[in-house]
Amino acid sequence: MKRRDFLKGCAGGALALGLGSPFGNIGAALAQEAPFPDLVAARGENLPRMFDAALTALGGLSRFIQKGQTVLVKPNMGWAVTPDKAANTNPELLSHIVKNALNVGASRVYVFDNTCDNWASSYRDSGLEAAAKDAGATVAPAHDSGSFQEVVNPGALYLKEVELHELYLEADVIINVPVLKHHGGAKMTAAMKNLMGVVWSRGSLHWSGLDESVPELLLYKKPTLNVVDAMRVMLTGGPRGRGDSQYLACRTLIASADAVACDSACAAIMASAGIAQPGYVFNASQRGLGVSDLATLNVQRLTV
Amino acid sequence: MARRPARFLRWGRAIAGSALLAALVLSFYFPDSSWRFAQYFAKAQFGQILGAVVSLGSAASLALFLFYALLTKVWGRVFCSFLCPLGVAMELVGLLRQKARPLKFRRSPRSFWRALIPALALFLFLMGVTLPFGLLEPFSVFSSKSFWLDVPGLVLALALALAYFKGRAFCNCLCPVGLIFKILARKTRYRLEVGPQCPRCGRCEAACPCHCLDPGEGGVEYERCVLCLRCLKACPNGSLAFRRSAPAQSHSPSPALARASGSAPTSTPALASAFASAPASFPLARRSFLRQAALVAVAGAAIAAPELTRAQTILVPDETPILPPGALSLAHLNAHCSLCHGCVRVCPNGALRPATRGGISLIGKPVLDPYRGFCQYDCVRCAEICPTNALLGISVEMKHYWRIGLVHLRRKECIVVKNGTRCGACAELCPTGAARMEMGPSGREEPTLYRPLCIGCGACQKACPVRPVSPIWVVGRKYQDAMASRPIQNHGADIAMTEDFPF
Numbered sequence: 001m002k003r004r005d006f007l008k009g010c011a012g013g014a015l016a017l018g019l020g021s022p023f024g025n026i027g028a029a030l031a032q033e034a035p036f037p038d039l040v041a042a043r044g045e046n047l048p049r050m051f052d053a054a055l056t057a058l059g060g061l062s063r064f065i066q067k068g069q070t071v072l073v074k075p076n077m078g079w080a081v082t083p084d085k086a087a088n089t090n091p092e093l094l095s096h097i098v099k100n101a102l103n104v105g106a107s108r109v110y111v112f113d114n115t116c117d118n119w120a121s122s123y124r125d126s127g128l129e130a131a132a133k134d135a136g137a138t139v140a141p142a143h144d145s146g147s148f149q150e151v152v153n154p155g156a157l158y159l160k161e162v163e164l165h166e167l168y169l170e171a172d173v174i175i176n177v178p179v180l181k182h183h184g185g186a187k188m189t190a191a192m193k194n195l196m197g198v199v200w201s202r203g204s205l206h207w208s209g210l211d212e213s214v215p216e217l218l219l220y221k222k223p224t225l226n227v228v229d230a231m232r233v234m235l236t237g238g239p240r241g242r243g244d245s246q247y248l249a250c251r252t253l254i255a256s257a258d259a260v261a262c263d264s265a266c267a268a269i270m271a272s273a274g275i276a277q278p279g280y281v282f283n284a285s286q287r288g289l290g291v292s293d294l295a296t297l298n299v300q301r302l303t304v
Numbered sequence: 305m306a307r308r309p310a311r312f313l314r315w316g317r318a319i320a321g322s323a324l325l326a327a328l329v330l331s332f333y334f335p336d337s338s339w340r341f342a343q344y345f346a347k348a349q350f351g352q353i354l355g356a357v358v359s360l361g362s363a364a365s366l367a368l369f370l371f372y373a374l375l376t377k378v379w380g381r382v383f384c385s386f387l388c389p390l391g392v393a394m395e396l397v398g399l400l401r402q403k404a405r406p407l408k409f410r411r412s413p414r415s416f417w418r419a420l421i422p423a424l425a426l427f428l429f430l431m432g433v434t435l436p437f438g439l440l441e442p443f444s445v446f447s448s449k450s451f452w453l454d455v456p457g458l459v460l461a462l463a464l465a466l467a468y469f470k471g472r473a474f475c476n477c478l479c480p481v482g483l484i485f486k487i488l489a490r491k492t493r494y495r496l497e498v499g500p501q502c503p504r505c506g507r508c509e510a511a512c513p514c515h516c517l518d519p520g521e522g523g524v525e526y527e528r529c530v531l532c533l534r535c536l537k538a539c540p541n542g543s544l545a546f547r548r549s550a551p552a553q554s555h556s557p558s559p560a561l562a563r564a565s566g567s568a569p570t571s572t573p574a575l576a577s578a579f580a581s582a583p584a585s586f587p588l589a590r591r592s593f594l595r596q597a598a599l600v601a602v603a604g605a606a607i608a609a610p611e612l613t614r615a616q617t618i619l620v621p622d623e624t625p626i627l628p629p630g631a632l633s634l635a636h637l638n639a640h641c642s643l644c645h646g647c648v649r650v651c652p653n654g655a656l657r658p659a660t661r662g663g664i665s666l667i668g669k670p671v672l673d674p675y676r677g678f679c680q681y682d683c684v685r686c687a688e689i690c691p692t693n694a695l696l697g698i699s700v701e702m703k704h705y706w707r708i709g710l711v712h713l714r715r716k717e718c719i720v721v722k723n724g725t726r727c728g729a730c731a732e733l734c735p736t737g738a739a740r741m742e743m744g745p746s747g748r749e750e751p752t753l754y755r756p757l758c759i760g761c762g763a764c765q766k767a768c769p770v771r772p773v774s775p776i777w778v779v780g781r782k783y784q785d786a787m788a789s790r791p792i793q794n795h796g797a798d799i800a801m802t803e804d805f806p807f
Contacts, residue, residue, distance in 0.1 A: 041805055080682055116733060116767075118652040118680050120336045125682070184741050185728020203769035209725040232798060242737050243791045249798035252805075268807035273799065279726065294807050301805045 036063075037300035038291075039256035041265060044304030047231055048096035050253040053304045054227070055100075058255060064225045065173050067105035072171035073097055073137065074223070076179045076194050077113045077128040079240050080121035086232040087241045088122075089179045091131035093229050093253075097177060098135035110167045112140040113197040116240070119143035140167055148200035151220055158208035159216045163200035168221070176223035176259065180230040180250070180266045182238030186210040187278040189239055190266040191226040191259040192217060215284035218259060222289075226262045228254040235273055248273050260290025261297055268294070314533040317385060318399075321392035328389055332447065332649055339650040339685060342447075346646050346691040350383055351441040351481035355640045355692025358430060362693065376488040380495060384475055384485060384530035390442035390460075391475065394467035395532055398513055401468050402534075408510040409471055411518040414525065416594050418476050420601065422483040427605050429480070429642075435668060438643030440478055448645040451658035451668050456643070471513025476528050486527045492549060495526040496535070499543035508535035508544050519544075626672035626709045626760060626780035628656055629679065630687035630695035633783050634666065640694035643668045647686030647695060653677030655762070656686060672708070674762025674778055679708065681735040681761065704736075705787040709760020709778040711738055713753055717775035720750045730764035730776050736791060739764045739776065751776060756787070 040057045042050040055061050065071055075089035083091055098109050111132040115122035119141070123129040129139050141147060148163040156162075168174065178194030185206070186193055193210075195217040196202055205213040230252040237245035250269060256262045263281045271277060285292035328345050331338040346352055347365070350372050356365035375382055384391045401407060422440065429437035438444050439459055448456040463474040475482040498508075498519050509517050512535050516528035524544075535544055624634070628647055631637040647670045648656045655677035656670045670686070672679055684703050687695040698706055719725045721744070730739045730751050738758035744750035751764075760778050768774040 041807070043804055080680065118677075118683070120652060121680060121683065183728075184731035184734075185726065203729070203767075206727040206729040206767075207719065207725070207769040209727065211726045235799065237737060239732055240735055242735065243793040244737070246794060246796070247798040249800055251801075265807045272802055272806035299807070303804070 035298070038258060038297040039254065039261045039265060039294070040300045040302065042253045042255075042302040042304050043251050044253075045251060046304070047090050047093040047229065047253060050302075050304050051093060051096055051100075051227060051255070053302050054253055054255040057300050057302060058225075058257075060104075061100050062104040064175070064257075065101055065104050065106050068107045069105075069172035070170065071101045071106040071109045071173045071175060072167055073101065073109055073111050073132070073175045073177055074168075074194065074198060075111065075113060075128055075132075075177045076189075076197065077122055077126040078116040078197060080115075080117035080125045081241060082125060083127050085241045085245075086179060086234050086247065087181065087239060088126040088128060089177050090229050090231060091127040093227070094128055094177060095131040095135040097175060097227065098132055098137040101173075101175065102136050106173070109135075109137040110140050110171060111137045112142040112165065112167060114142040114165070114200065114202070115197070140165075142197070145200050153216060153219050156216045156219055158213045159204065159219075162204075162216075162220065164220065165198045165200075168198040173225075174221070174223040176226045178226070178228055180228050180254075180269065181234035181241075182236055182245075182270070182275060183278075184238060186214065186280065187276050188263075188267060188270050190228050190230075191223070191262040192280060192284060193263075195223070195259075211279035211283055214280040215260075215287055215289055218284065218289045223259055224257065226254075226256055226259045228262050228266055230254060230266065230269060233269065233273070235270075235275060258290045258297075260284045260292050261294065264292040264294055265299075311537070314537055317531070317533065318395065321386050322396065324387070325389050325392045325396075328447075335650045336652065339689065342646060342650065343689040345389075346443065346447070346644060346689060348387065349443040349691060350387075350484070351437075352443055352642055352644060352691035354429070354481075354484075355434075355642055355694065365693075373488055376485055376492070378493040379531075380489045380492045380526055381482075381485045381530050384472075384482065385532045388442050388481070389446040390463055390479075391472075391530060393446065394463060394472060394474065397464050397467040398471065398532070398534075407469075407471065407513075409512050409515055411509055411512070411522055412515040416598060419483055419486075420598070421478055422480040423602070424605055426480040426483060427602070431606075432639035433665075434638065434641055434643065435664065437480055438641065438668060440480055441642050441644070442474075442479055442481060444642050444644040447649065448643050448668070449648050449658055451660055456668075467513075471515065472530050472532065475530050476514060476516075482530075489527045489529075492526060494546050495549050496524045496529060496544060497547045498523055499545060499547075501541060502543040503541065505540060507538040507540065511535050511538040624780040624782050625659060625662060625666065626674070626679075626762065626778060627784065628670050628672060628686045628695050629684065629703055629706055629708050629784070630690070630698045631670075631708075631784060632696065637669055637694050638665045640692045641669050642692045642694070644691065645670065646689040646691065650685045650689050651677070652683060652685065653680055655679055672762060672780075674765035675774075676766075678733070678763040678766040679761040681763075702786065703759075705759065705790055706784065707759050707781055707787060708784050709758070709762065709780045711753055711755060711758045711760070711764060711776065711778050713739075713751060714775040715744075715750070717770065718751055719770060720748060721746045724748060727769065729767040729769060733763035733767040735759075735761065735763065757791075759787075 036059045040054040042054045044050045075094050077088045079087040081087045101109050132139050142165055148165055150161050150163045153159050153162045176191055178190050180190045183189040192214050230250045233248040233250045234241055235246045235248050254262050254265050267277050267281050281292050284290055327341055331342040353365040353368055356362050357369045385395055425436040425440050445459050450457055466473045502519050504519050514528045516525040627637055655672050657673055658668045659666045659671045682700050684700055687697050715721055720727050728741045731741045736757045738754050740752050741749040742752040762778045765774045765777045768776050
């Protein structure tokens with residue numbers, strides 16, 4: 001009897017550790033370690049410096065990357081437009097993150113995106129391929145269905161089977177580096193929506209409705225860290241941007257382990273400029289994939 | 305002449321030709337990194353620049369045309385075994401054959417019939433019916449993509465099979481470019497000639513894949529020679545060599561042959577003799593009959609061609625296809641496109657393909673299929689690579705307001721209206737704002753068209769998740785044109801934040 005009790009206790013403890021926290025066990029372990037903020041927002045003029053400040057507040061990049069781990073840095077490079085249009089992640093920021101990941105001991109850093117425009121033009125024109133390669137990352141292709149593997153998405157209502165990029169499945173650490181901008185379909189794109197770039201059949205997300213399916217991208221695997229580039233925010237004509245697009249001089253960088261919290265802060269920025277709220281942020285928090293109510297989180301605001 | 309330069313010429317030609325061919329094939333398979341090579345290669349093709357020359361499309365084409373004419377007038381058909389990709393490929397096939405089981409060729413007499421098919425193809429091309437020309441032009445044969453049960457592939461297979469079994473028969477019997485070179489090469493400054501110390505061993509004749517060489521009576525019929533230079537290698541004592549032509553005898557057959565046929569066909573007018581005189585062994589009456597038949601055929605083609613041209617503008621398909629940017633109209637594309645499919649090969653999104661429907665005029669011409677891919681907003685590769693000016697070279701800036709099609713929407717079949725799904729894929733991809741998500745009668749944000757802004761790129765149709773038939777689709781414009789006004793540009797400053805941290 002005693003041994004059986006012991007085993008039951010072990011199983012229960014493991015379950016509690018696994019399911020007890022909305023962040024999963026890593027989040028729970030981290031939460032006990034030190035009073036790090038849940039979300040850091042940094043304002044300034046220089047994205048790499050803002051990143052450094054935000055990460056210092058979060059306890060350093062080494063808190064997220066262990067020595068020898070493989071890291072996927074997933075920018076938004078879905079559009080064949082130049083960096084000044086702010087439709088893709090800032091190349092300087094990406095390059096800085098890749099260098100830092102290698103500095104803290106990442107064995108390899110991968111960068112890819114399943115683009116909307118032609119992939120070769122998007123990789124080139126966004127300046128992100130060159131920036132990532134110069135910083136020492138491996139830029140992987142994502143324009144061929146052969147790079148993707150179908151997985152069963154646990155607990156999904158819409159994306160029950162989803163084809164994810166093999167590097168997204170393999171990488172030990174995922175750093176999600178989206179750009180915040182307006183989006184014609186989903187109202188806004190930031191952390192969660194950026195994960196559409198690791199999925200092959202994007203059409204199925206549109207087919208089931210973005211508000212419902214975008215949160216389900218967090219079900220199979222969550223990014224370890226989200227860093228939102230909100231330096232210059234496209235307010236109209238997104239996500240590609242047009243000649244008449246308007247921009248918000250936002251000068252902000254948001255970092256958090258919780259993609260939903262990131263998107264909630266981004267939605268607040270968009271709302272301050274009069275852009276309607278996306279539905280998927282609320283849906284994600286309803287389904288327990290993250291916390292959208294920033295009042296309940298420890299938010300640190302920095303000016304660099 | 306000594307043998308050393310001859311060998312150098314032969315190997316130099318073989319190596320340079322093969323290198324160019326390999327580079328071309330590579331640039332076909334890796335267009336993203338090396339499509340510029342294919343562009344320059346296509347634009348250096350004699351048959352391709354004809355399209356640009358007949359419409360006086362570009363000064364560079366005209367200059368290149370004159371250069372090739374001059375080159376041929378001096379040295380003969382240098383182009384055919386050196387720059388023509390099909391010619392080089394046929395030489396490689398010939399080389400394989402000679403290594404495996406050598407063919408022995410025999411000189412064949414001149415024949416009028418050799419000129420018939422290429423002359424008709426050329427004539428129809430000049431009259432604006434380009435399909436036969438496109439199927440026979442050597443660069444097009446080499447580069448075109450499959451359509452219509454892969455007719456281009458069959459022509460390529462035929463050319464290579466001919467090269468294996470019959471030598472360079474394609475170049476003299478089917479190739480329209482070869483015909484032009486033939487006319488130009490009737491009189492050249494330098495030509496291959498049999499010297500007086502010739503031992504009459506017959507090895508050069510056995511080696512000649514053009515069947516145009518006879519060390520005995522016939523000599524070298526230089527207009528048919530494609531300068532493969534196999535004869536130079538075969539000649540045991542170097543008596544066969546390039547010599548400066550003697551003005552009087554530049555083309556007439558040797559006196560012995562003239563005596564045998566009983567006539568001296570030196571006074572034939574240039575064009576008529578371009579079709580080559582009938583075999584010398586034919587009786588006179590039969591020869592004149594053949595000449596008359598040729599004239600009747602040409603006259604018939606001349607009468608039929610305008611009818612065909614008219615027919616191909618009438619036989620437009622039910623729904624106007626989306627033509628590549630710069631094609632202007634179906635009529636313009638029809639009259640210039642040589643079916644080389646350079647545009648199909650370099651399209652980064654794989655959106656262009658050879659048409660398989662739409663009547664004899666449209667078949668094989670490039671059309672845009674948005675279900676495969678859309679026309680990339682900042683890309684004008686197809687217009688840049690086009691060697692015949694079938695696609696006028698429009699700039700990227702102009703492309704932004706160049707309308708190739710117009711968007712249509714069947715609102716009730718859109719999943720936003722029908723199922724209340726939040727989709728917006730069309731608006732997401734639209735580069736001009738012609739499709740936007742706006743509050744509609746369904747009480748939701750639904751796709752709303754601003755059709756004057758549409759350039760017809762097809763991104764909305766590609767992005768739409770509804771298949772097999774997308775409720776948002778693009779129909780090609782019958783006449784491509786520029787928008788009345790340029791896209792609006794926002795030059796204003798960025799909006800400032802109302803508070804530092806709005807959360």
